[in-house]
Amino acid sequence: MEKTATPTFKHIGSKLLNWYQKNARDLPFRQTKDPYKIWICEIVFQQTRINQGLNHYNNFIKRFPDVKTLAEAEENEVLLYWKGLGYYSRAINIHRAAQQIMNDYHGTFPHEYEEILKLKGVGKYTAAAVSSICFDGKIPAVDGNFYRVLSRIFADDFDISNSRAFNYFSELAHLILPDNVGDFNQAMMDLGSEICKPKNPLCGECPLHEDCLAFSLNKISEFPVKTKKVKAEDLSLKYYFVHRNGKFLIQQRKDDFIWKKLFEFPPVISDELISFIKSVKTVNHKLTHKNLSIEIFNVEVDSEDIWKDFIAENNFIVTDVEGSHERSFPKPLENYIQNYDTAYRIL
DNA sequence: AACCCGGGGAA
DNA sequence: TTCCCAGGGTT
Numbered sequence: 001m002e003k004t005a006t007p008t009f010k011h012i013g014s015k016l017l018n019w020y021q022k023n024a025r026d027l028p029f030r031q032t033k034d035p036y037k038i039w040i041c042e043i044v045f046q047q048t049r050i051n052q053g054l055n056h057y058n059n060f061i062k063r064f065p066d067v068k069t070l071a072e073a074e075e076n077e078v079l080l081y082w083k084g085l086g087y088y089s090r091a092i093n094i095h096r097a098a099q100q101i102m103n104d105y106h107g108t109f110p111h112e113y114e115e116i117l118k119l120k121g122v123g124k125y126t127a128a129a130v131s132s133i134c135f136d137g138k139i140p141a142v143d144g145n146f147y148r149v150l151s152r153i154f155a156d157d158f159d160i161s162n163s164r165a166f167n168y169f170s171e172l173a174h175l176i177l178p179d180n181v182g183d184f185n186q187a188m189m190d191l192g193s194e195i196c197k198p199k200n201p202l203c204g205e206c207p208l209h210e211d212c213l214a215f216s217l218n219k220i221s222e223f224p225v226k227t228k229k230v231k232a233e234d235l236s237l238k239y240y241f242v243h244r245n246g247k248f249l250i251q252q253r254k255d256d257f258i259w260k261k262l263f264e265f266p267p268v269i270s271d272e273l274i275s276f277i278k279s280v281k282t283v284n285h286k287l288t289h290k291n292l293s294i295e296i297f298n299v300e301v302d303s304e305d306i307w308k309d310f311i312a313e314n315n316f317i318v319t320d321v322e323g324s325h326e327r328s329f330p331k332p333l334e335n336y337i338q339n340y341d342t343a344y345r346i347l
Numbered sequence: 348a349a350c351c352c353g354g355g356g357a358a
Numbered sequence: 359t360t361c362c363c364a365g366g367g368t369t
Contacts (some may be wrong), residue, residue, distance in 0.1 A: 287352085289352070
């Protein structure tokens with residue numbers, strides 16, 4: 001029998017680590033192995049570019065420097081610090097997970113991958129990242145960067161929109177996994193972000209271009225393969241900006257559908273209020289999966305009795321521009337309040 | 348396994 | 359416009 005040499009790819013992981021030593025991005029959470037800070041940064045930067053979330057991360061750590069502080073905070077304040085970041089269930093889950101750590105782990109962040117995985121809002125990627133960076137866990141933190149880098153290195157056309165992609169590319173990652181998995185995981189993120197970019201990758205500067213099959217085949221643009229297309233559907237919303245003497249009415253959304261637990265204007269009004277409608281403004285707002293058309297009616301209430309009745313019947317919260325800064329609003333409503341503030345100051 | 352959930356920047 | 363980003367939860 002003729003023996004065929006089993007191909008080994010460990011040198012790729014070594015090259016990547018060498019590159020990372022000299023080219024690691026200087027980020028605030030790179031100076032620490034505090035699992036709390038690493039956990040927070042992993043959640044903040046889920047589906048979020050570094051530049052977009054950096055201020056949120058810094059402000060969040062400054063206000064909630066440790067698990068106990070976060071666990072004891074009000075959920076609405078956590079949501080306030082998440083304002084504008086999107087995917088608001090992350091804020092709700094991050095708060096609950098902090099309480100989980102206090103109650104189930106006596107305030108000490110769990111060290112084991114399987115335990116970290118039990119935290120609300122922590123999936124396989126985040127558990128692997130925290131485990132490897134903070135506790136020398138040997139698990140690749142497979143994310144969009146891994147899909148892209150590995151599919152190009154091996155010229156692998158496995159569909160990354162397939163639900164088995166995570167397990168598939170986890171196995172590929174193990175082929176090149178070095179001993180220092182924490183640095184390896186972060187190196188993959190930096191390589192994917194700065195060199196092996198989705199469009200116009202800088203292959204000439206890539207430390208792995210000699211090992212990259214897609215590059216050698218001149219087929220970089222064909223990887224990764226992603227078949228599933230995201231289609232945004234149209235959705236119309238109506239809000240009534242019910243105000244009187246600089247005060248206006250809001251309520252808190254449920255924790256389902258969009259904008260979980262954020263605040264909003266009344267979506268309906270009583271018949272008595274209809275005569276107080278002064279104008280309407282239509283705002284178009286694009287979400288990833290929805291094209292929103294929001295009609296916001298300006299309702300200036302001239303009757304103290306009707307104002308009070310409407311509040312009492314619906315348990316609305318009375319606030320003003322100043323008070324609204326303590327609540328988290330969806331972007332388009334935040335903008336509307338800002339415009340109202342400007343107009344109101346002029347009057 | 349399929350679908351849902353934000354917002355912003357790059358091309 | 360389109361794509362996609364340090365993904366996870368729900369059904």
